Amino acid sequence: MSLVIKKVGKSFEDKIVLKDVSFEVGKGEFVSLIGPSGSGKSTLFGMIGGIISPDEGDIIMSNQSILNKRGHMSYMPQQDSLFPWRTVLENVLLGQEISSEVTKDKAIQMLQIAGLKDVINAYPAELSGGMRQRVSFIRALLCPQNLLCLDEPFSALDEFTRIDMQQWLLETWEKYEQSILFITHNIEEALFLSDKIVILSHSPAVVKEVIEIPFARPRDPALMLTDEFLKWKRKVMNLIQSKN
Ligand SMILES: Nc1ncnc2c1ncn2[C@@H]1O[C@H](COP(=O)(O)OP(=O)(O)OP(=O)(O)O)[C@@H](O)[C@H]1O
Numbered sequence: 628m629s630l631v632i633k634k635v636g637k638s639f640e641d642k643i644v645l646k647d648v649s650f651e652v653g654k655g656e657f658v659s660l661i662g663p664s665g666s667g668k669s670t671l672f673g674m675i676g677g678i679i680s681p682d683e684g685d686i687i688m689s690n691q692s693i694l695n696k697r698g699h700m701s702y703m704p705q706q707d708s709l710f711p712w713r714t715v716l717e718n719v720l721l722g723q724e725i726s727s728e729v730t731k732d733k734a735i736q737m738l739q740i741a742g743l744k745d746v747i748n749a750y751p752a753e754l755s756g757g758m759r760q761r762v763s764f765i766r767a768l769l770c771p772q773n774l775l776c777l778d779e780p781f782s783a784l785d786e787f788t789r790i791d792m793q794q795w796l797l798e799t800w801e802k803y804e805q806s807i808l809f810i811t812h813n814i815e816e817a818l819f820l821s822d823k824i825v826i827l828s829h830s831p832a833v834v835k836e837v838i839e840i841p842f843a844r845p846r847d848p849a850l851m852l853t854d855e856f857l858k859w860k861r862k863v864m865n866l867i868q869s870k871n
């Protein structure tokens with residue numbers, strides 16, 4: 628699976644949101660998308676998911692246009708989208724209705740790792756925001772698509788849980804060879820996880836820069852304390868703040 632975002636443009640009424648946005652996600656690649664609030668990141672996910680039409684450009688997966696076509700990616704939306712009438716386990720097993728690869732055992736095992744063992748049979752209303760975020764994340768992970776799009780999956784988590792979940796995401800991703808497109812506002816998180824970071828500008832958003840991240844894998848959280856890491860963090864911060 629490779630994904631090509633090709634010269635995509637989108638306006639809502641007379642507001643230009645995305646302008647000539649192009650970048651690629653290679654097979655098995657981990658790509659983060661960073662950009663100011665309102666720069667059109669979630670809108671872009673909506674386009675990849677086939678629920679929003681771009682005004683210009685194309686979205687190509689493995690050499691075929693997927694414009695307005697659904698079902699080519701597994702998606703964790705920014706807003707909590709759990710079904711309130713389903714328990715935690717029933718929510719994460721949603722993918723089972725699409726594919727038999729999603730097994731109950733695997734779901735339970737993942738819920739356990741994510742610290743949700745005791746709430747498997749609880750309903751979303753009984754969970755904290757961070758717990759709901761983890762359930763929704765596991766549901767996306769369990770969907771057997773080659774592209775996983777995660778819209779700020781860890782934003783509601785405390786620093787401890789966040790680092791655990793990042794580590795776990797990397798381990799899971801290394802095993803399953805999926806490509807990941809990951810939206811975050813957290814520069815350290817993007818650096819720690821990614822092969823590549825795409826930086827969007829203020830609206831109308833263009834791609835400011837695409838940077839390749841050279842850290843070897845597997846990665847350990849101790850990486851975040853190194854001088855090399857700090858050097859990269861400075862570089863990304865400067866790029867985000869630069870005017871052009
Ligand atoms: N359906 C819509 N109708 C009108 N305007 C919209 C619609 N969806 C998004 N927008 C506008 O498009 C812009 C981009 O929104 P989007 O949610 O994609 O931003 P974002 O980069 O994901 O921001 P955040 O980091 O805050 O999540 C915003 O100005 C938003 O108000």
Ligand SMILES: [Mg+2]
Pocket residue numbers: 668669670705778
């Ligand atoms: Mg968003």
